[in-house]
Amino acid sequence: MEEVKIGVYVCHCGTNIAGTVDVEEVAKFAATLPNVIVSRHYGYMCSDPGQDLIKNDIKELGINRVVVASCSPRLHEKTFQGVLRGAALNPYLFQMANIREHCSWLHEPGPELTEKAKRMVRAAVNRVSHHEPLEIRAVPIFPASLVVGGGIAGMQAALEIANANQIVYLVEREPSIGGHMAQFDKTFPTLDCAACILTPRMTEVAHHPFIRILTYSEVVEISGYVGNFRVKIRRKPRYVDEEKCIGCGICQEKCPWKALSEFDVGMRKRKAIYTPFPQAVPNIPVIDTEHCAYFLKRTCRACEKFCDAKAINFEQKELIFELDVGNIIIATGFDTFDASKITQYGYARYPNVFTSLEFERLCSPSGPTEGHIILADGRQPDSVAIIHCVGSRDKNYHEYCSRVCCMHALKHAQLLKEKTNADVYQMYIDMRCFGKGYEEFYERIQKENINFIRGKVAKVTDQAVSEEEKGKLIVLVEDTLLGRMLRVPVDMVILCVALEPRKDAGEVARLFHLGRSADGFFLERHPKLDPVATMSEGIFIVGCCQGPKDIPDTVAQASAAAARALAMIVRGKMEVPAITAFIDETKCSGCKICNRLCPYSAIFFDDSTKVSRINQVLCQGCGACAAACPSGAITHNYFTADEIMAEIEGVLA
Amino acid sequence: MSFEPRIVGFLCNWCSYAGADLAGVSRLKCAPNVHIIRTMCSGAVEPEFVVKALQHGADGVLILGCHIGDCHYQYGNHRAKKRVAILRRLLSYLGIDPRRVKLEWVCASCADDFVDVVNKLTADIKELGPLHGGGKDR
């Protein structure tokens, strides 16, 4: 074996480390450790000159192991491994000591910090002596991509990729793509109609030769890894033959059975056979088996009788099939907060208390009232209160700001003024109009004779205490600018409900191996520098599943994720991490304990030799098998028992 | 001089190591007694690692993984849980107080939890005294 020659590099990170750790002393100490040929300290090791120090020492001094004592390996391990590679040294002959996040930043300043940093460096030096070069393999990738969720985020991502002539599967669990944006009436701050900008997009997606839309479908299983995912899709039966249906709509006309429309948030009825909205893509209805008389009592079949295309098929079964994709973009969107949880606001108790989403439908010309803003009894409201931050910025529900409510509240006010000329009250905590053109919009709306009351609403009630309040909803709010309680009688209340993670976000996170932040939204790889990637390589998150955001931000994120996916598609192959496990066949006793343990079914028993083997492509390198093997036959690369033991000794010596 | 315990911490790469990073990034402060060793998963922590640490002068061992259900490798943390339970019984047979070995779940955004766990364990082990000579184990 060649002689081990270690180079140690201690980073100042400006004053981040050097401010509290005596880096010079740490470097001096490192020089005394076994096998250390050179030990240096430098201002910023990650900078070009810092990296050059390592490169030169590899070339000039022939060092063959590198230790960098700086920040977290989660931040810069890849950077430095790249340096080794650039100098023709195997990147796994490297170890980092995290003396910033886990030392200089984490403890009160004092002499102990330098001592701790020394121990960390000694552990790294001890460990790296045991490192072996690992083979880096490049495997071809599947060029197709999967987009999960057909709202504006998913559509945008799909279009960007497809426009580069790459195949995209767009999976949507509802019968139509379109998402929440299809439910909106107008968009802020330009007040252009949502449908007018969305439906052309939907058609573009529908007719794109490189996009395959899979509606009424869900991902049920995923295996493999970046570049080589295999995804199992379940396509629910529509009971309508997609090949035959011409979308004439006669079935919906003739169907006598009704249910509440999900698209119109329960504000009107749809048929048991239905498309969610007239511009649905694809324009093919589905049968809701919970309300269809045929499925309930085996009668009716009216749709079948009237369908000239003979497209109704009550026997249709769900379809399970698999797709091979290289990248996955998650765009599963958000749910709106259930306003009935805040009982004092009277939602679901008073018919004239609406959520912001219901109000969108009320304003929409294609909505239940054809765009007429009316109360439950059909009258036009003379006065309306818009309550901000319902479920947001509230310790009892969601601490975060939902980011879009201030703006859509202003938009609602504008529409109310235009359509009804009602008195409008905005009851807000703070106005947050941060986007391009938003502050200007706010300025404009303020001139529209709208009442802004700064304060959190305590209660909405119908208990009148004066003649003027009779028959009204009374909003009790403290005006914090005037410092007094107000009772504001109105005809209608709009609750600006929070955007929250989908109810099944936990399951989706588990399915795709995603992390979630404290607020429940999916966790990005880095909050600033990598906002669309996730800890799962090759899986990206865009739109509101990552956190509440408006349409422009959503679209920008979707395009960003598409660019990331395309970058890999263009390369055509990818390197698989060498951190896998392998079995020493001479030590394996054939007990099969590891076979059952592996979460990826990567370990199989070879009957001819009676030992277990690990499929290096399927192995994800978790190390569970190595920890469990009673014969010590399994080595977990880059985390071998020898390496960890050496690190333990180093830390404690 | 007061007793400053030495504790070895095995932190899974995906949640707990990231949580500890976040504690540093957020400039939270905790006791400096835990020396962190990164592992890919709490399920990859071999019982031998724990024993080795205790043999070589550690007064305590901390194992941190993702919350149940959140393991990056699905159920590595279930394995850790079972293993540590057995290991702790074994240690108490050997006359080592099982409170010296602690398994906790710390997520990538749980910086506060990380700091609490470290401070708590450090205090507990101070209370127990040194493992090698003079501890309250037996």
Ligand code: FES
């Ligand atoms: S990856 Fe964190 S416990 Fe398995």
